[in-house]
Amino acid sequence: MVEHLLAGARGALVTHEWPHPRPRYVALLVHGYGEHAGRYAELAGVLTGHGAAVYAPDHMGHGRSAGERVVIEDFEDVVTDVHTAAGLAMDAHPGLPLVVMGHSMGGLVAARYAQRHRDALAALVLSGPVIGAWELPGRLLALPEIPDTPISPGALSRDRAVGAAYAADPLVWRGPMKRPTLEAFVRTLRAVAEDGDVGPLPLLWLHGEDDRLVPLPGSRIGVERLSGGALTERIRAGARHEVFHETDRAQVFAELTGFLDGVLLSR
Template sequence: MAAAREWEFAGVRGAITARIWARPDPRYIAVLAHGYGEHLGRYEHVAAALVEHGAVVCGPDHLGHGRSAGERVLIESVDDIVADLHTVVRSARGDHPGLPMVLIGHSMGGLIAARYAQLHRAEPAALVLSGPVLGRWDALAALLEAEEIPDVPIDTATLSRDPEVGAAYAADPLVWHGPFKRVTVRALQAGIDLVAAGGSLGDLPTLWVHGDDDRLVPLEGTRAGIEALRGPGLVERILPGARHEVFNEIDRDEVLAEVTSFVDRVLN
């Protein structure tokens, strides 16, 4: 697979760096929305699997994340991030008119992807939500109530059963290792509430994948949000023993195969 090409555009609140992994004859567009505190560079293997499957893959580093501009991890509105994501979608559609688009969001990116699907219902042919921040997130509620947000680094063991994943995360200079910003906490809760109030995704083909040992975004809290979105097109896949980053788990190849099989069922 060719190396990703980076490009920059003027986002809602600052310059956004996006990546695209091309192939000469794509049959669909895959758009990736990464999680809180990380960046799209951690998704090289996901992009490789999707490119091999027939996709041109693209996505941004969200505002305040990775190589994009802005105060680190400061988000004032989830809809701002959705608007930046829409710019990436429009660019990909301009380069590849007529191709179906599959939107894949992990964690906070799952919240962004779900909100995107509600606001731009005609755009995605399919939606994949990986450990999405939806419904009830008790850790967020605790931060909202805290007089002072603690500066406690993430326990990297909660990411994956593969210890190399945690080690790479801890050593990555583009990953945010500091505390949440209160403005961001409020924006995320407001975004969760917006999605809950936004109603079902109807017959949009949607795959929800979640580890049953996810201690960062626990399964049962997310389930409440999934029920608010659920329509006849929703399929859930709960992964025994998996932690938060199911695309980085010890059985990542099988999980990614689940995603590509889902895409085949939708597109064929």
């Protein structure tokens, strides 16, 4: 893995690259809230093995990028940073198909990215996306003080090693959510809902049936509204929030690469 230091919308933007000597497509990974792109090394390995050059920025206030921890005042800035990382990737690999994959909060960012840059994409992949009806920000903003209730590692995956690694990771945020970020969530959920679908862009939606952080029914509302009809849905029985880190992730990876094979063959 190689790290690039780019100029982001609000400071230094660290972008990870998992290179491929002769890629057939570019995969851009968009991580979730409070974590960082380095947690997706296994997924990146699957994708490079499938023929992708993989890139993934640490969002502002996350990982090794600049900014107050987990503060995002405007998700449009995060979308712009993802576009900066995409520019790095496409300058290195001009003409290759670009696939954007977003998890959780990154699913919201990836959805907004697809609305802004649909014509540049070959496909969109959303994993446990914060999209549609997500009630948490409104509930927390109604309180006089945001409670210091960290994400339970057990809510991520049935694989206990995943939770243990998350709990021990010094780059993972385990403090309270911050009001500016919650307010930005509300605005961006509304913007994605109001800005229409992504037309014929192929869309793969992956979600854990037992996702308690981003419940399945609320995401369904947003995904079905975002899709222009080219939707592939894969709901994993018993899985929790992070399907790429679940006990059955080999099957999830097979579903992902099978979807991508179909996209690439149709071009």
